[in-house]
Amino acid sequence: MMRSLLGSLVGVLLVVLLAVAGVSAQETVLIRGGRLLDGSGNPWIRADVLLRGDRVEAVGDLSGRSADRVVDANGLYVAPGFIDTHSHAGGGLATPGLSHARPLLAQGITTIFANPDGGGPTDLAEQRSELMADGLGVNVAQFVSHGGVRGEVLGTEDRAPSARELERMKALVRTGMEEGAWGLSSGTFYVPGAYSKPEEIEALATVVADFGGAYQSHYRDESTYTVGLIAAVDEVINVGRVAGIPAVLTHVKALGPFVWGYGAAIVSRVERAREEGVQVFADQYPYTASATGLEAALLPRWSQAGGRDSLLARMSRPSDMARIREGMVLGLERRGGADRIQFRRYEPDPSIEGRLLSDLAEERRQDPIETAADLIREGRVSIVSFNMSDADVETLMFQPWTMTSSDGDLVPWNEGVPHPRSYGAFPRKLRVYVREEAVIPLDHAVRSMTSLPAWVYGMPDRGALRPGAAADVVVFDLDKVRDAAQYTAPHQLAEGMVWVFVNGTAAVADGEFTGALSGRVLQKGR
Ligand SMILES: [Zn+2]
Structure with a gap:
């Protein structure tokens, strides 16, 4: 009697200790039947992947194995x-x-x-x-x-x-x-x-x-x-x-x-x-297309030395502004012209976001360089540049x-x-x-x-799927993988990722976000 009570107490204590130590996070996930791309550049092979906790435990034919969660990856690719x-x-x-x-x-x-x-x-x-x-x-x-x-x-x-x-x-x-x-x-x-x-x-x-x-x-x-x-x-x-x-x-x-x-x-x-x-x-x-600041794209660097106040002072001095303008003309030519610059973010006037510099200049009946200089004077201009x-x-x-x-x-x-x-x-x-x-x-x-x-x-321990590697895994449907974001309508999530595991925890499960926050700051040498 005494012994069994002690036994169950030890058992309870063990469960508590394991939970505290995070061992309860040692959930197993078996990703079954997918086309495995191990990250090495080798062509895919059909293989199962077993995750335990935050690590890959096994890769290969795991048909005899069971797990807390089984993911059917038939018809899907599995990759790091x-x-x-x-x-x-x-x-x-x-x-x-x-x-x-x-x-x-x-x-x-x-x-x-x-x-x-x-x-x-x-x-x-x-x-x-x-x-x-x-x-x-x-x-x-x-x-x-x-x-x-x-x-x-x-x-x-x-x-x-x-x-x-x-x-x-x-x-x-x-x-x-x-x-x-x-x-x-x-x-x-x-x-x-x-x-x-x-x-x-x-x-x-x-x-x-x-x-x-x-x-x-x-x-x-x-x-x-x-x-x-x-x-x-x-x-x-x-x-x-x-x-x-x-x-x-x-x-x-x-x-x-x-x-x-x-x-x-x-x-x-x-x-x-x-x-x-x-x-x-x-x-x-x-x-x-690239993206950067209009300042970085057009202004000569000497004009920015000392920070924004120094720049604005130079832009207000006609002799300096003439030189800055020369630099801006060349900068715009390098970028292929005003119709290749689209505004990305502009706090003083969000209504220009998504529009082209050429359009805005035409609307304002200005030379594009003048428009660009006016915008820069009033705030930071970030752009997409088709170049x-x-x-x-x-x-x-x-x-x-x-x-x-x-x-x-x-x-x-x-x-x-x-x-x-x-x-x-x-x-x-x-x-x-x-x-x-x-x-x-x-x-x-x-x-x-x-x-x-x-x-x-x-x-x-990342970028590969092999035993011992970190359990960062994606399972995707190549036929459905799609970037929905467009230049004029960019706020759109991509599609086609069916499962995404970060350190062994599903952040995307069957196409849905789980809300998991299992990422870490990775430190070299730790
Ligand atoms: Zn860069």
């Missing part, structure tokens, strides 16, 4: 969760209304890399707790941002750092890497990154090398703005050469009619460097070293007219470039979204 290597969703994910990450989950994205383009905070620990505060629908990997680091030491000054300032910058990069960042991002096209010399970035990249990180850059010139496209590509390659780390040409492109056809030239620069032993890669979003050629997009996509990215934002429903990539980049690649145009095979596309980014950024 997609990894978005260039995402602006970090800010949105840190807000309570958007932490669910639904626009990302609908694309099959289970991990994003935040702080791209050299933008983002320097205190990554603080950012991590902001991201975790309301839970996370997807995993987040952080970059140390060059612009953040430079901004903290030099503000928006157009000069090189002193030796002492450079040491401070290196220390900030080191702290970020110690906090678990996966590498350094830069945006040498933007303020303040544009004010840095290549040597400054090379010095910071050598710190990243101590941690086995990588370097990702929105290169200095995607067109003919300053050093030219090819020299800008070479600059990124050289960082990889000097620091001995993977160097990534992020959202690789040839921007504007002056450089259309240069996709092949980028490929040959990368190939040559790789033959030489430099680890060069690229990522790309599958659209012929790439299909041939270049396809040439760059075809390369085995090109990953997939979205470069997307995560914004409140119906705020502004964002680039459709925010809602559709990954499904679009599958729909247009795999299914409709057959530019790349399915296994190649999935590899570019999974094992390749995991390989480049040193994430050994």
Whole structure:
């Protein structure tokens, strides 16, 4: 009697302890009968996948096995969760209304890399707790941002750092890497990154090398703005050469009619460097339009030194404004003209969002440059810019070293007219470039979204479906995968993802969001 009472007490205690320790989360899921793409680039094979807790336990013929939940994947593809290597969703994910990450989950994205383009905070620990505060629908990997680091030491000054300032910058990069960042991002096209010399970035990249990180850059010139496209590509390659780390040409492109056809030239620069032993890669979003700020697209960088007040002062001085105007005329030509610029977000007057600069100028009976200058004077103007050629997009996509990215934002429903990539980049690649145009095979596309980014950024347990790997899994219907978002109506969720598991928990179950917040901030080396 005494013994059995003790026994049941121990039993109850054990259950409580297991629950506290989270062992009760060791739910098993058996994904049965799907076409398995393991992320390696191998063609699909029919195989079952067993998840236990947050890990893949087994892959293969598991017909004898049972599980807490069985998913029938007959007629569907099963793949590792997609990894978005260039995402602006970090800010949105840190807000309570958007932490669910639904626009990302609908694309099959289970991990994003935040702080791209050299933008983002320097205190990554603080950012991590902001991201975790309301839970996370997807995993987040952080970059140390060059612009953040430079901004903290030099503000928006157009000069090189002193030796002492450079040491401070290196220390900030080191702290970020110690906090678990996966590498350094830069945006040498933007303020303040544009004010840095290549040597400054090379010095910071050598710190990243101590941690086995990588370097990702929105290169200095995607067109003919300053050093030219090819020299800008070479600059990124050289960082990889000097620091001995993977160097990534992020959202690789040839921007504007002056450089259309240069996709092949980028490929040959990368190939040559790789033959030489430099680890060069690229990522790309599958659209012929980019998105940026009207200021960044049109203004010469000297006019922005010192920040917005300095810019406005220069714009009000006729002699400076004449020079700024010259720069803007050239900038607009590089972008292919005013009918290739669509307004994305403009707080002073949301009624222009979604319209073309050419239309607005005509309505105002102005020269487009005048209209652009007026808008810039009154507030920040973000734009979608139709500036790439299909041939270049396809040439760059075809390369085995090109990953997939979205470069997307995560914004409140119906705020502004964002680039459709925010809602559709990954499904679009599958729909247009795999299914409709057959530019790349399915296994190649999935590899570019999974094992390749995991390989480049040193994430050994993601981007693959094999025993022991993290249980980030997507199950999709290739015939139904569709990016619904359009340029003029972008706020539309993608379709075709039937199941999405993030760390073993279903965030999408049978096509419905579950509300699960099972994402984590992934820290390198932890
Ligand atoms: Zn960028």
